[in-house]
Amino acid sequence: MISNKARYAFRALVAIAEAPAGEAMASADIARRYAIPHKFLEQILLDLRKAGILESRRGKSGGYTMLRPADTVTFGEVLRLFEGPLAPLPCLSRQAYRQCEDCVDERTCLIRREFGRAYDASRAVLDNRTIGDALSEGRQQGDEIRRSA
Structure with missing residues (x-):
């Protein structure tokens, strides 16, 4: 069973990767969307930034963006970051x-x-x-559901 920390990391990565290119996601918005304690999420996002997966921007349009493309970030890499071997x-x-x-x-x-x-x-x-694989499949399933409706 994976920890809440790892699960929240995956949710945050999905939210950030889904954002339009170049648009930063505020940690408060992610925390609100997924009901994640904001302080806890900030620690998770800091770990992802230190690992070279995310970057952060300050200011009015600040927040987090993907430093690497979502299709290069594997589930295994993220899981090891938070769970160890x-x-x-x-x-x-x-x-x-x-x-x-x-x-x-x-x-x-x-x-x-x-x-x-x-x-x-x-x-x-x-x-x-990868996170990108999961997003692509999610979009395809959503398209299939909309077509059958």
Whole structure:
């Protein structure tokens, strides 16, 4: 299960990526739209800015814009930013690898093998799907709904 912080980060990224090109989104507007505590959202947006995903502008037309195109920001990247390594076992982690304390031989460990399969599958999806992909599919589904109405 992902944390509220990660979920709110995804919501904020979607809102900012949906804004017309060059138009900044105010954090207060995002917080109001998604019922996110404003101070908490500011911390999340700061983390996204420090990670080089967003940029911020001050002033009357200030707010947040995408620093990188939405189709280059993966779900895996954002999730790792807020949740840390995604591996279910320390012996599968690329960022925080360590051998399990009770492991005799990683090469023959059945637990590592089975969780490795699940981890590889989820990592493949998360590291290949972008915020841009999600937005494109959402727009297509909306178009299909409008056409069938």
